[in-house]
Amino acid sequence: MGDIQEAIDNPLDIDGSNFNADLYLENVMKRATLRQIMDKEAEIVTQSQFLQSEMQTLVYENYNKFISATDTVRKMRSDFRIMQEEMNKLSENINKITSFSAQISESLKESGNNVSRLCGTRQLLDKLQFLFLLPSQLNKAIIESRYADAVHDYTHAQRVLQKYGNQPSFQSIQTECSEIIYGLKKTLRDRLLSPETSASELAECVGLLRQLQETDSSLKDIFLSCAESRLDKHLQTLSGMVESTDILEWVEKCNQTLLADLGIIISCYHEMFQDKEDTNIPEFADKIMLQVFHLFEEVAKRPDNVGTEILIRGLDKFFRKLQAMTEIISSETMSNKATEIVIQCINNKATIQYQSIQTQFKESLMKVRLSLASKSTENTDLKDILNSLQVYLMQKVQASLLDLMAFLQNNLSFGLKSWCAKAVADTCWKVISETMANLSEMVKKMACLQTSNNNIPFELLLILAKLCLEMQENGVTTLHSHLLKLLEEAAPGLTIENKDTNSIMVNLSTAAQSALDSEVIFIGQTAAQMLRVSVLARDWLRAPEPRGPRAVCRRVVETLASADSAASQLFPTSVKPSSDSSRRTIWSRAPSSFSPINRIFSERIEVFSPAGADRAALSNGALKVALKALVECVRLRTFGRHGLQQLQVDVHFLQQRLSCMGNDERLLNALLEDALSSAQLRCVDPQLMEPSIVDIICERG
Amino acid sequence: MEEGNSIIYGLEHQTRALSPQYGESDAIRFLIGTQNLKPQANQVHVVELEEDTGALHTKVFKHEIGEIWHLRCSPHDVATLLTTHNAFDPNSSQCTMGVTIFKLPTVEVIPKDLDDLSAIQGRNAEDMELLKTITSEKPEEEIRCAEWHPTDPNRIGVVYEGSLRVHDVNTGAAVATTAPEGRARLKFTGGKWNPHQGHTQFAVLQDMHIKCYDTRADSNKPSWSIDNAHRQLARDLDFNPNRQFHLATAGDDAALNIWDYRNGKEPIFNRTDHSHWVWSVRYNSYHEQLLLTGSSDARALLTAAASVCRDLDDEAARLSQVLEDGVLQSYEQHEDSVYCAEWSAAEPWTFASLSYDARLVLSRVPRHFKYKILL
Incomplete structure (x- = not known):
């Protein structure tokens, strides 16, 4: 390169x-050497000579071409001159032709006028003939039921007749025609009133009558009243069908008969009277539609039609027709009403959904209750029951949400409307919130019932409390996000407004609280009752020397333990404080320590207080109720020495066995100490046993 | 005694008996009985509140026949009182209960001169005059309480655990006996005369029920009853002093119920403000919408039940508007269970509550509530 x-x-x-x-x-x-230079020179000389000769040849050739071109231009100039002359001749000839044609049109003008006059006369004669033939034509048309032709002919002739009616020759025609037309009008009216006529025929009749110059208002009235009677008949058939057919069939029938006729009537009315300001028609339509809507609501409410699919299809058909109708009627109220009816259907559906959820949930709860009542606690896994109830509830709600989403299908006439999406979103939320509200209400009621009679197993209360809490923590949000997801799929960009999660949560938590309270009170009272009866029934004054804790103590411990183990399944407690002191034996304070000063340093114990949602707190609550009762009952009795010692053994036993429940050892000890020191006060010979002996007796028992 | 300040009086022994001096209409005086199993250790304290100075004066009397479970001053005579007592006999190792009528040597408590003062400061317990002791025919039978007949000073109603008897004060003999019917034989826990209906009815508490017997007939059938008045044991009752069919009850379900006993199915008023058993309930005898309750949650509560004290006349309607139902004030000066709470018989706004740890608390209805009721 x-x-x-x-x-x-x-x-x-x-x-x-x-x-x-x-x-x-x-x-x-x-x-180069000299020789080489000489050679080079010779070579260059020959080359330049060759170039020179070549140049000369080129010049000669091009000169010849130039000369021939000059010749051609000269020839063209002479040819153009001849053409100019010919053109002048042509324009002269054209002028001559113009003048000739003007002469010809001048001469033909007169005969043309004659011809047009003849044509006019001919037309007039035709008309006259039509007039004379009119009566017979009309009769013929009427006989053949071609009313429209008759009216058409008559209206044509009428103007002329009116104009020349005073001339005798026309007068007879006019009267004859009037008579015929009078007859025609009568036939038409008769037809109007006869029930067999269809809506289109009806419209035709009224149109003809109107052409025959009946006054508008009376015609309108007749028209509307006839239409109404016809529509009434449809309404009656439809209302008769409400009970016997399903929604699809009904809507089909309604669309085909009533709504179709109504459409025809209204469009005819507009066509005929063309009165935009008229208020009759919207009123009329509203009146009819109100009844239709009423019937539709009845149909939609029938139990055969609760199936979502069938309802939606029926509703879709109905709404489609209504939309088409609104264009014809152009009435605000009607389109509003149509929207309303869809929304109402959605609402009804939702109501049915959450009501059925409630009843089904109640049933399953009843089953759980029965199974709990029949089985013993150890064999049943409360967590399983809780899970199955929770899953059941969640699934039911989710299924009904999904069901409601069917209203948003794209192929439905109302499925893509924003108001519909909003209504669906609102009702979905309502399903969730109502279900939760129902749940809370039910739990509260059960908790209330529990305190008045003891039919409900306490495990169920625990389960329900836990269920409420689970719902409060996860359930509601899960359902909410599930709903959002469904909505996002069905109608993107839609949000749920005015959702009141807060009150739902509050409801759920109060329900859970009341269930827990009720459970605690129940367990506590059961144990308290045992202790009370046993303390009051025994003769403590002459009791024998203690040989072991009394049987009632075992039963109390069992009762509390079974509740504790049930609670532990559902409310796992956080880390349990180490219980080194659980082996500590309480030794009663001397009676002298039973003074206000001692109590100032101990906290006030609230016996019936709200229970926490925690195994330990639940057990604490039940312990408090039971042991406080023991204290109070002990104070009502008088103890002998052995009686006091028996109680000492009992208290020791309770302390040993109960310290593994609950997490507030101070509370347990304070109450037991109280019981023992109260017994000491009420003892005629207060001598406690040796702690070691108490230990032995307890272990032996 | 200023607003909100209560006066506290402490005793040495446990106490569960308190009574206002019903016959006294000037001095605010309460009697307390102690409960101690040691022989010769029990006393009756007379406590008088000097209204002007707020000073508390006491006088102590010996009660040597046993511990006092229940004490009632006579409405007929200021100096007479009635105790239900229990004593342990070490020889037979048996407890014996009885009802005894005492007469105080003097009702004056506030010292008049220095001599008096020194005598009281010496705190030598004085003797009471024992008028009559009534004991059960069956020595083991427990006596719950004894109540003076509202009008007849010679009659007292005694509630035994298994029967109700009306005794003649002078002879000690039972003039009427009623035993509970039915197989269950639920024990009586207390009772009261009905101040209406001609003073012939005595209402007793039997487990969860209230039964009212006519003392003129030895019938075992109650003339009226409220079954299941409480979900647990019923502990106390008090009749509305003004309305003849209303009574308030309290029980182990921590509830305060007011009943129209003509329809004993549902209480007409119900509150559960205590957090343990309620042992005592009292109507204020001047203002029936004020109720006082004492409970083993160591509280005394002042509750308004204005809605059930509504009358057709304007006065009561106005009253019911000013006070809202519910707790007006909670008195928390006690450290132990409050078994007794009583209104003063002489002064409508003062009351006393007594807890097991021998603490008497004298309190007043808060002034703004008082003005609301009065004005």
């Missing part, structure tokens, strides 16, 4: 553009 470039730029290349003669010469002189 470089070589080529060099070659081009080389000033020594004799054929190159940068050739420098002096350089070349110098170069040749420097390099």
Whole structure:
């Protein structure tokens, strides 16, 4: 590449553009021998001579071509002159033709006028003939029931007749025609009132009558009243069908008969009277539609039609027709009403959904209750029951949400409307919130019932409390996000407004609380009752020497333990404080310590207080109720020495066995201490047993 | 005694008997009985509140026949009182209960001069005059309480655990006996004369029920009853002093119920403000909408039940508007169970509550409630 470039730029290349003669010469002189220079010179001379001769040939050839071109131009100039002359001749001829044609049209003008006059006369004669034939034509048309033709003919002739009616020859025609037309009107009216006529025929009749110059208002009235009677008949058939057919069939029938007729009537009315300001028609339509809507609501409410699919299909058909109708009627109320009816259907559906959820849930709860009542606690896994109830509830709600989403299907006439989406979203939320509200209400009621009679197993209360809490923590949000997801799929960009999660949560938590409270009170009272009866029934004054804790203590411990284990399944407690002190035996305070000063340092114990949602708190609550009762009952009795010692053993036993429940050992000890010191106060011979002996007796028992 | 400040009086022994001096109409005086199993250790304290100064004066009397479970001052005579007592006899190792009528040597408590003062400061317990002791025919039978007949000073009603008897004060003999019917034989826990209906009815508490017997007939059938008045044991009752069919009951379900006993199915008023058993309930005898309850949650509560004290006349309607139903004030000066709470017989706004740890608390209805009721 470089070589080529060099070659081009080389000033020594004799054929190159940068050739420098002096350089070349110098170069040749420097390099070549004299002989070589001589040869080079000869070569260059021959080459330049050859180039010279070639140039001469080229010049000769081109000169010849130039000469021939000059000749051609000269020839063209002479030809153009001849053409100019011919053109002048042509324009002269054209002028002549113009003048001739003007002469011809002048001469033909007169005869043309004659012809047009003849034509006019001919037309007039035709009309006259039509007039004379009119009566017979009309009769013929009427006989053949071509009312429209008759009216058409008559209206044509009428103007003329009116104009020339005073001339005797026309007068007879006019009277004859009037009579015929009077008859026609009568037939038409008769037809109007006869029930067999269809809506289109009806419209036709009224149209004809109107052409026959009946006054508008009376016609309108007649028209509407006739239409109404016809529609009433449809309504009656439809209302008769409400009980016997399903919604699809009903809507089909309704669309085909009533709504179709109504459409025809209204469009005819508009066509005929063309009165935009008229208020009759919207009123009339509203009146009819109100009844239709009413019937539809009845149909939609019938139990056969609760199936979502069938309801939606029926509703869709109905709504489609209504939409088409609104264009014809152009009434605000009607389109509003149509929307309303869809929304109402959605609402009804939702109501049915959450009511059925409630009843089904109640039933399953009843089953759980029965199974709990029949089985013993150890064998039943409360967590399983809780899970199945929770899953059941969640699934039911989700299924009903999904069901409601069917209203948003794209192929439905109302499915893509924003108001519909909003209604569906609202009702879905309502399903969730109502279900939760129902749940809370039910749990509260059960908790209330529990305190008044003891039919409900306490495990169920625990389960329900836990269920409420679970719902409060996860359930509601899960359902909410599930709903959002469904909505996002069905109608993107839609949000749920005015959702009141807060009150739902509050409801749920209060329900859970009341269930827990009720459970605690129940367990506590059961144990308290045992203790009370046993303390009050025994003769403590002459009790024998204690041989072991009394049987009632075991039963109390069992009762509390079973509740504790049930609670532990559902309300796992956090880390249990180490219980080094659980082996600590309480030794009663001396009676002298039973003074206000001692109590100032201990906290006030609220016995019936709200229970926490925690195994330990639940057990604490039940313990408090039971042991406080023990204290109070002990104070009502008088103890002998052995009685006191028996109680000492009992208290020790309770302390040993109960310290593993609950987490507030101070509370347990305070109450037991209270019981023992109260017994000491009420003892005629207060001598406690040796702690070691108490230990032995307890272990032996 | 200023607003909200209560006066506290402490005793040495446990107490569960308190009574206002019903016959007294000037001085605010309460009697307390102690409960101690040690022989010769029990006393009756007379406590008088000097209204002007707020000073508390006491006088102590010996009660040597046993511990006092229940004490009632006579409405007929200021100096007479009635105790239900229990004593342990180490020889037979048996407890014997009885009802005894005492007469105080003097009702004056506030010292008149220095001599008096020194005598009281000496704190020598004085003797009471024992008028009559009534004991059960069956020595083991427990006596719950004894109540003075509202009008007849010679009659007292005694509630035994298994029967109700009306005794003649002078002879000690039972003039009427009623035993509970039915197989269950639920024990009586207390009772009261009905101040209406011609003073012939005595209402007793039997487990969860209230039964009212006519003392003129030895019938075992109650003339009226409220079954299941409480969900647990019923502990106390008090008749509305003004409305003849209303009574308030309290029980182990921590509830305060007011009943129209003509329809004993549902209480007409129900509150559960205590957090443990309620042992005592009292109507204020001047203002029936005020109720006082004492409970083993160591509280005394002042409750308004204005809605059930509504009358057709304007006066009561106005009253019911000013007070809202519910707790007006909670008195928390006690450290132990409050078994007794009583209104003063002489002054409508003062009351006393007594807890097991021998603490008497004298309190007042808060002034703004008082003004609301009065104005």
